[in-house]
Amino acid sequence: MTSYVEDKLHNYKEKHKDRARLLIHCPDQPGIISRVSDFLYTYGANIVASHQYSTDPEGGEFFIRIEFDCPGLETKFSQIEADFQPVAADFQMNWKMAAVSELKNVAIFVSKQPHCLLELLWEWQSGDLMANLALVISNHEDTREMVESLGIPFYHVPSNKEIRKEAEQRHKELLEEYEVDLIVLARYMQILTPEFVESYRNRIINIHHSFLPAFVGARPYERAYERGVKMIGATSHYVTNDLDEGPIIEQDIGRVDHRDHAEDMKKIGQTIERSVLARAVKWHLADRILVHQNKTIVFS
Amino acid sequence: MTSYVEDKLHNYKEKHKDRARLLIHCPDQPGIISRVSDFLYTYGANIVASHQYSTDPEGGEFFIRIEFDCPGLETKFSQIEADFQPVAADFQMNWKMAAVSELKNVAIFVSKQPHCLLELLWEWQSGDLMANLALVISNHEDTREMVESLGIPFYHVPSNKEIRKEAEQRHKELLEEYEVDLIVLARYMQILTPEFVESYRNRIINIHHSFLPAFVGARPYERAYERGVKMIGATSHYVTNDLDEGPIIEQDIGRVDHRDHAEDMKKIGQTIERSVLARAVKWHLADRILVHQNKTIVFS
Amino acid sequence: MTSYVEDKLHNYKEKHKDRARLLIHCPDQPGIISRVSDFLYTYGANIVASHQYSTDPEGGEFFIRIEFDCPGLETKFSQIEADFQPVAADFQMNWKMAAVSELKNVAIFVSKQPHCLLELLWEWQSGDLMANLALVISNHEDTREMVESLGIPFYHVPSNKEIRKEAEQRHKELLEEYEVDLIVLARYMQILTPEFVESYRNRIINIHHSFLPAFVGARPYERAYERGVKMIGATSHYVTNDLDEGPIIEQDIGRVDHRDHAEDMKKIGQTIERSVLARAVKWHLADRILVHQNKTIVFS
Amino acid sequence: MTSYVEDKLHNYKEKHKDRARLLIHCPDQPGIISRVSDFLYTYGANIVASHQYSTDPEGGEFFIRIEFDCPGLETKFSQIEADFQPVAADFQMNWKMAAVSELKNVAIFVSKQPHCLLELLWEWQSGDLMANLALVISNHEDTREMVESLGIPFYHVPSNKEIRKEAEQRHKELLEEYEVDLIVLARYMQILTPEFVESYRNRIINIHHSFLPAFVGARPYERAYERGVKMIGATSHYVTNDLDEGPIIEQDIGRVDHRDHAEDMKKIGQTIERSVLARAVKWHLADRILVHQNKTIVFS
Incomplete structure (x- = not known):
């Protein structure tokens, strides 16, 4: 492969x-x-x-x-x-x-849920994501096999509130070693420190599993279910130090109905997350995005 | 006609x-x-x-x-x-x-912006909105001509904070006189009192010009522009006494990009508002909607 | 896994x-x-x-x-x-x-292009495709590894005009051995004989890479490009003996523009094919589809 | 107004x-x-x-x-x-x-069905269609009132196979008199002669009520119903002398299901026709369209 x-x-x-x-x-x-x-x-x-x-x-x-x-x-x-x-x-x-021939070096950060990572790997294998997938960093071991089977280095860096500083130190070393240009948070469930975010300004792309600014923060599908919305969405954005408030790159939505519980919404939403994140990453790699006043100009 | x-x-x-x-x-x-x-x-x-x-x-x-x-x-x-x-x-x-042959009597409330009213009138003329459009009530004179030209009674009932009680008294008289089953707020920019809302529980449909729960309240297009969203939406819902918190009936969205100012978003949004409100009204008229725990079951 | x-x-x-x-x-x-x-x-x-x-x-x-x-x-x-x-x-x-607990046995037929097969495998791994993926049959070796790595039997059965009869004989043996209920043609580029189709009436689902009935037959993306369409689509249908004329189960489309060549359309189209086929298969597995007069009733 | x-x-x-x-x-x-x-x-x-x-x-x-x-x-x-x-x-x-301040002079041709005409009039009234709506020409009297009520000249020019030449002569006189730049066929059900088409090359926009190239020709909704499609569409294109084969400007689709008869499809389709034609006309008016080899380049 x-x-x-x-x-x-x-x-x-x-x-x-x-x-x-x-x-x-x-x-x-x-x-x-x-x-x-x-x-x-x-x-x-x-x-x-x-x-x-x-x-x-x-x-x-x-x-x-x-x-x-x-x-x-x-x-x-x-x-x-x-x-x-x-x-x-x-x-x-x-x-x-x-x-154009200078491909960007990309690091993917992931936690347990693999769907966004898998989509990026799939696009990459299909020749639709023109980048060096330099490494994958995860605070869990779950996705090691699927990453390494493609010949991509996988690093398990445990992270949580208590050891955030140590984890980020290790992240920085790895990112420097691999000369990373772009960080993709493919459902990475850990907070990054302001220093880290600043040093990769407009070069960290996150996927949030709601149609921002609806359901900022945690558990968006549960809250969408409780509110009884008829559509759910996903939002890719550059990371800033205001939670879920960074410049929006792309959004999309899908229909749900009264029969869909939070768990169903999550499944429907994962399909949306996958494509919304992949589009944002491809646009960044193709130098299509400019950031101005916390908004993006995306040249189509 | x-x-x-x-x-x-x-x-x-x-x-x-x-x-x-x-x-x-x-x-x-x-x-x-x-x-x-x-x-x-x-x-x-x-x-x-x-x-x-x-x-x-x-x-x-x-x-x-x-x-x-x-x-x-x-x-x-x-x-x-x-x-x-x-x-x-x-x-x-x-x-x-x-x-089914007992058509419901409908009252449309409107302020200055005519687009939602016009859509309902258009659907009605086309034979797609099976109801008696009993009357239109407005706090402005702007839409009188288009309403009366179709043979529908139009009532100008001035309303604002100071004279809310008097206005609602007049509303109630008219609604009783015309034996109204359903009230449609087609961009009616006045607040209704809790008593009024209670007496038409699950029988008042409003259109909100955002993808709720994003941008609850006033000026949603301006706030959408400021946030730099890539999609805007509209939401039809039954009116309750919690602002923009009633059971959602239908939602839809449309794409915008960095070139769209708040004014452009408003125009794009109006097209969405029109169809989202019309669908909700038609579903209600066809007895397709049940409300349970602040959510709707919509039988398709 | x-x-x-x-x-x-x-x-x-x-x-x-x-x-x-x-x-x-x-x-x-x-x-x-x-x-x-x-x-x-x-x-x-x-x-x-x-x-x-x-x-x-x-x-x-x-x-x-x-x-x-x-x-x-x-x-x-x-x-x-x-x-x-x-x-x-x-x-x-x-x-x-x-x-419901009697899962259906499914055979997937595939040629060289893996995208539809991969989507089905992905849905299956995610617990969204409730079936026994009994075996994969291909006239090429390309997808053997990805299939076998999931513990699913893979059979390479060469097929072309000259050896169609022999190939189908082998197919029948395998389908009987695995007691197959549903055959999915996940971009399988060989014609099936009328006898074969008849013996799996309304139990063979195909994905056609166009918005039928536009571009019946071969090379739909090339022809879509030549015609200058602004949207391309995909269609899943039950196979009958009239080429691309079987009962349509599901369709979807995506936007293209003047910059998209046939090759770009193909890539955009593959994403549509994947989801359109997966939806059709899931509906069949959930016993949601009835066929009547060459049309489907799909209970949502 | x-x-x-x-x-x-x-x-x-x-x-x-x-x-x-x-x-x-x-x-x-x-x-x-x-x-x-x-x-x-x-x-x-x-x-x-x-x-x-x-x-x-x-x-x-x-x-x-x-x-x-x-x-x-x-x-x-x-x-x-x-x-x-x-x-x-x-x-x-x-x-x-x-x-930009030199608004184009537009003639709208219509037969009996008013929905596309009404959409254009509505967009024009809303200030979204920046053109001089110079005149409306129809082979029927049905839409006279709605046109004249807006102060737009309406001409009833009977037309059918037998009197095509005389009708076109009258059309030409009117188009010259009003110095028309663009002709919009808003569901005009008469064939135009090759001479006429040639003299307004890439300046006649038609709306076809199907997703071309599916259902070229007459009765597309009936044929879509008979085929059992799951989506219907509409296509706006410049008129050439090959029926429904001119350069496509815009297309869109909407979902239907097994419960929708040809008549329902027609209603759903009309909404699509309205918006697809309006977009094409607005793009032409904004000089966004170039034609090359029977395809359009549409600058967004």
């Missing part, structure tokens, strides 16, 4: 070896696109997709995502990135340039 | 003159269906649809909705209803029998 | 040891429900759910699905079934009584 | 008096965006939204939609449009520049 996935990832990188993405956020003003596209043109780059959005023509915010092909990108990338800095400075840009 | 609708309603009543519905809620025990179906059979009734649901086989609650055809129902209905009382007593039933 | 699933199945059977289902289709007339419910009452059975549907009150068809609990069912089931025969005869019923 | 709509349209035009849209389709090559954005920058224009899509980086097709604000657009628009011609020529562009 592993070599099968390796082949898929290799082909993907080969196919996109000349492709890069540029994400920009800056104060709006005339001439930004002109300047950026002139810049790329001088490197022989061809813009193959671009999406731009401004909050307001007068004194607003400017957001753009550009995909471009540049022959020989591999050898030029660092130079292009360096050369772009004065352009970025002129417009006070927050920006990021990423070579 | 009026005679056109009258024809539709007349044809519907004629077609269903032998049909009745029986809704039952009682403690579960063996033999209920046997007893009820035997009872109906002795009147030559043919059960054309039935849906039954029990919360739990052991010591739970039993709910059933039966549609039956009984030749000559018109002359027998009162007798059947009377004869059913001892059966109902044996099983401690909460129950209701309704002749 | 296997013992984990065995535990789930065992618990399910234990929990439902007194429960049975009764499916009936007969000409409509007054008194059917009365007679059937009287019959069940004499055995001390409690009806816990029932859904009835008639095509037309006058001279139509009557369909009902009943779930009932009968203490000591295990020892009484055969007798109840036998005793029901004269009742059934009086009303010319097509009928079926099934003890 | 009329003055109410006039106010809405007036405010919209005033608010967007400096805004224009530029739609381009040409062979892909590096430098297009650079050249176009430089061009706009020289006029002091600020690009407020842009979406670009290329079919393939190597030798493919390039599509872009740009919205820009240019102070004093009203007086400069013709000049900008003229000056853009050499740029367009250099890249062999098919292109269109449109001032």
Whole structure:
């Protein structure tokens, strides 16, 4: 199985070896696109997709995502990135340039429930999740076998209130060792400390098992059942230090009816959780998401 | 237009003159269906649809909705209803029998925004809302013309905090005069008193412009925008004295994205509100809804 | 993993040891429900759910699905079934009584693409597919490992036009050996002979990768791409001898846009195929489906 | 009502008096965006939204939609449009520049069924359909009143096989008189001649009451019922001379079940038709649609 996935990832990188993405956020003003596209043109780059959005023509915010092909990108990338800095400075840009063939390193955190982890593993095996699944960290042993059978390192790091500091210390070591770019909390039931969250700002994606802001906090399915709602949902978001209050990336819902108990809702909800989390992760990996004022701009 | 609708309603009543519905809620025990179906059979009734649901086989609650055809129902209905009382007593039933040709009298309350009212009027004209639209009551004059143009009486009853009592007194007179069975709050922006709500228990349907329990209370679209949600919704529910906490009948949602401001969300939301309210009203009119412990059982 | 699933199945059977289902289709007339419910009452059975549907009150068809609990069912089931025969005869019923604890034996046929097989295996492991997954038959070796790792027998039976007869002979032997009740074609790319189909009438479920009747036949995603549709779908149906013309059980769709090539549509479609097939299989296993005039009645 | 709509349209035009849209389709090559954005920058224009899509980086097709604000657009628009011609020529562009405040003139064709017409009128009254509803043409008198009550001219032009030529002659006169930009067939049940279609190429939008390519042609709901589908749909498309084969703009579906007869499907379908047609019309009015090889690129 592993070599099968390796082949898929290799082909993907080969196919996109000349492709890069540029994400920009800056104060709006005339001439930004002109300047950026002139810049790329001088490197022989061809813009193959671009999406731009401004909050307001007068004194607003400017957001753009550009995909471009540049022959020989591999050898030029660092130079292009360096050369772009004065352009970025002129417009006070927050920006990021990423070579598509540089796959991001992903760590998945999971507790006992495996459904979200399994969905990500499934997408990855199918060649739909273009990333290095660097490692899986869990406070339980339950999912070790399914992870290791795919050749992915699995680390059991016990964690609870009492040993949170020690656990996070171990997390940090592992994340540094594997040079992790993105952390996915695939139903990881432990709280992270503010320091940890801050050091991975907008790089930790969580799945909450309700349609936020309904049922913030614990036991959302039980509370949904008690309230008698006719739909349940799931929400993926970047983690901040306000519980379930981070920037929402994606949401979806499913129908339930009076016959569905909390346990049925949980099962229906798991299907929703799986797809909502997978979409968010894929969008992040494809550099489609910008965060601004606790909201996300998702370029489709 | 009026005679056109009258024809539709007349044809519907004629077609269903032998049909009745029986809704039952009682403690579960063996033999209920046997007893009820035997009872109906002795009147030559043919059960054309039935849906039954029990919360739990052991010591739970039993709910059933039966549609039956009984030749000559018109002359027998009162007798059947009377004869059913001892059966109902044996099983401690909460129950209701309704002749389909006895259309319910409906009052619509509306403030300034006409979209929900218009949807109901449109469904009614199309022959999809089988009811007598007895009257429309509003605290504004805005919708008078569209209502009266369809031959429906329109009453302007000013209402606000200061004159709530007087307004409700007038409401009650009108509702009694028109023998109203169901009140639909089609974006009626005034609070009703507990006395009023109690006297129309489970007979007042409201539309709330959010996916409850998210954004209980005022300005839900503005708050949805501020939170950065990716979906907005609407909820129809029976009115109780706890704001936006009554039994939910139906919910639905629609997608929004980062480009949608509160005003855009409001427009997208109005389409959802229209259909969610119309479905709830049609289900109530078709005797499909039972309320139990602040939840609805909706027989599809 | 296997013992984990065995535990789930065992618990399910234990929990439902007194429960049975009764499916009936007969000409409509007054008194059917009365007679059937009287019959069940004499055995001390409690009806816990029932859904009835008639095509037309006058001279139509009557369909009902009943779930009932009968203490000591295990020892009484055969007798109840036998005793029901004269009742059934009086009303010319097509009928079926099934003890819920008697799990159905299921054979899955698959070719190379594993996504539908994997979904079924996943649902089964999660305790959401209540069946004995008796065996998997494939004309390729690709999925052997994932099947055998769950302790399910895997048989590689090569098949193509030239050796269809021999292959089907082998299929029949295996299906008889494992006493198979239901065959699921989880993207099995071989044609079945009319004799084979006839001997498993309404017991073979196929997934077609289009929203039937659009794109009957081969290469539906390619043709969907060429036509420029904005949505693609999947359809599960019972297999008949008219290609893709059998009774439809379930359908669903997903959105695509101008950027999606046939290959993208295929990926989006696979997610739809997975859930549409799984729903159909679960409904069949729960005895929710009746077939009448090449259509299905699905009791929800 | 009329003055109410006039106010809405007036405010919209005033608010967007400096805004224009530029739609381009040409062979892909590096430098297009650079050249176009430089061009706009020289006029002091600020690009407020842009979406670009290329079919393939190597030798493919390039599509872009740009919205820009240019102070004093009203007086400069013709000049900008003229000056853009050499740029367009250099890249062999098919292109269109449109001032947002220049509302398009729309003619609606309708036969007897009013639901699609009513939806468009409703959207227009609500200020969601930014166009001049110039006139309504019908081969029946049924909808005259609802149209004229809004101050929109209504023309009854009888049409059938025998008098098609005369009818189309009258249509052409009216369309020229009102300088119509877009024709919407809101359930207009007459065939148009190839000459007529050609003269409004990609400017006639039709709603077909099925999920194309399923049920091409007449009586789709009856055929959907006969086939036993579990979902029905609607499709809006540009009209070509191949029946129901024009470029698809939008599709949507809704669920039905075994209880729904053709007549029920028709009612459920009408709701879908309404929204699918309205979306297509709004996208066309907002210059969001490009047609290429019998498919649409819809910029969201």
